[in-house]
Amino acid sequence: MESQPKIANSIYDSFLSALVTGNKITCKKIVKELLNDDIPLRELYIEYFQKSLYEIGSLWEHNRISVAVEHVATGIIEQLMSFVYPLLFEDTDKDKKVLVSCIANEYHQVGAKMVCDIFEMNGWDSYFVGSNIQIEDLIDMIGEKQPDIVGLSISIYFNIPVLLNTIKYIKNNFPEVEIIIGGQATKFIKPAEIAKYKHTRIVNDIFELEQLIRI
Ligand code: B12
CATH class of the missing domain: 3.40.50.280 (Cobalamin-binding domain)
Structure with a gap:
């Protein structure tokens, strides 16, 4: 049980470093593996997509990455959101x-x-x-x-x-x-x-x- 957070963090670290280097194939592979392991979508969104973009923002604010790197990373996250979208989209009538x-x-x-x-x-x-x-x-x-x-x-x-x-x-x-x-x-x-x-x-x-x- 105790090793679980460590494993989760190392997956996040790999995701972040792939994102910073613009490696969208690795990012997508990690997301596919997380989905195979049944990660809830909101956790994927908050603990991976949002968390990594906040970190990208902080790296950019401290001049550790360029605006171009931030743009590429944001683009990858937007592509990944489109990739998972079919999983949450239901083709039924909704009231609200x-x-x-x-x-x-x-x-x-x-x-x-x-x-x-x-x-x-x-x-x-x-x-x-x-x-x-x-x-x-x-x-x-x-x-x-x-x-x-x-x-x-x-x-x-x-x-x-x-x-x-x-x-x-x-x-x-x-x-x-x-x-x-x-x-x-x-x-x-x-x-x-x-x-x-x-x-x-x-x-x-x-x-x-x-x-x-x-x-
Ligand atoms: C990517 C990015 C950009 C991109 C955006 C491209 C795009 N396609 O969206 C571009 C290059 C355009 C950009 C421009 C600028 N940016 Co910028 N950017 C970012 C960055 C790195 C990521 C933003 C992001 O997507 N975050 C992830 C999402 C998921 O998080 P979120 O937006 O917070 O959303 C969550 C909640 O807030 C909430 N939420 C959001 N909206 C809503 C709406 C409702 C109804 C509800 C209920 C909830 C909700 O739910 C979301 C999910 O949890 C952030 C860093 C950061 N900390 O976020 C800086 C950041 C936001 N940017 C910043 C700045 C300063 C700028 C610029 C002024 C830079 C400049 N000098 O030109 C310009 C301003 C442009 C403008 N007029 O809007 C600062 C803002 C500081 C401040 N608070 O004023 C940040 C924090 C970077 C930093 N650390 O300094 N940026």
Whole structure:
């Protein structure tokens, strides 16, 4: 029993080093082996995909890897998410709908995509709108899809004014829609700025999200 964490860590270490060197074949092989060993998808997402990208971000911040290396690594994670997607996608009608989008000027889309996939795993129909979505386009899409929940993703603190403006705009057009906000910049948002909107809240992580959306 005691050796288990060590084994798990060594698999993660191999995954990270393959990712940093851009070795997508090894990354995919490791993911296939983890899936063969029945790793839950959310664990694969959080303990491998998210954890490694956070580490890539920190290496980049400390000038230990280049922007190009970070771009290649992010691209590999996005490919791996597409690879596992068929495992969670069920071709059946679903009652509940969510639409998840990055706000304007927000280019970090992996977390938002992951959130959509978490909704799918929990029996929801999801629409991933993408990165850097202008408010008018988002409003049109909400009008068209009529989701039960709108998820907004924000990673960069300097985008908080854009986020607040987006919430205001959505609430002016769709006062009853539920809005959830997530991403690494949420820790910089003052709670009072959100509290004034009905059915609007920050969701801190995937575990909190799953409590909220379990059908
Ligand atoms: C890849 C990356 C990029 C790529 C993104 C490409 C892409 N296809 O997404 C590019 C090159 C575009 C980029 C650009 C920049 N980046 Co960048 N980037 C990253 C990096 C390395 C990984 C991001 C990622 O995918 N993480 C993994 C995902 C899974 O995690 P996540 O986003 O946190 O999502 C999880 C939760 O937050 C939550 N969540 C997220 N969204 C939502 C939404 C809802 C509704 C809910 C409920 C939950 C939720 O659930 C997810 C799953 O658990 C991070 C490092 C890091 N710590 O993340 C830096 C990082 C985010 N970037 C950073 C910076 C500074 C920048 C730039 C300003 C750099 C520059 N000078 O140009 C620009 C800004 C561009 C912009 N306007 O958006 C900083 C942000 C610091 C800050 N908080 O302000 C970070 C933290 C790097 C660092 N350590 O300094 N970046």
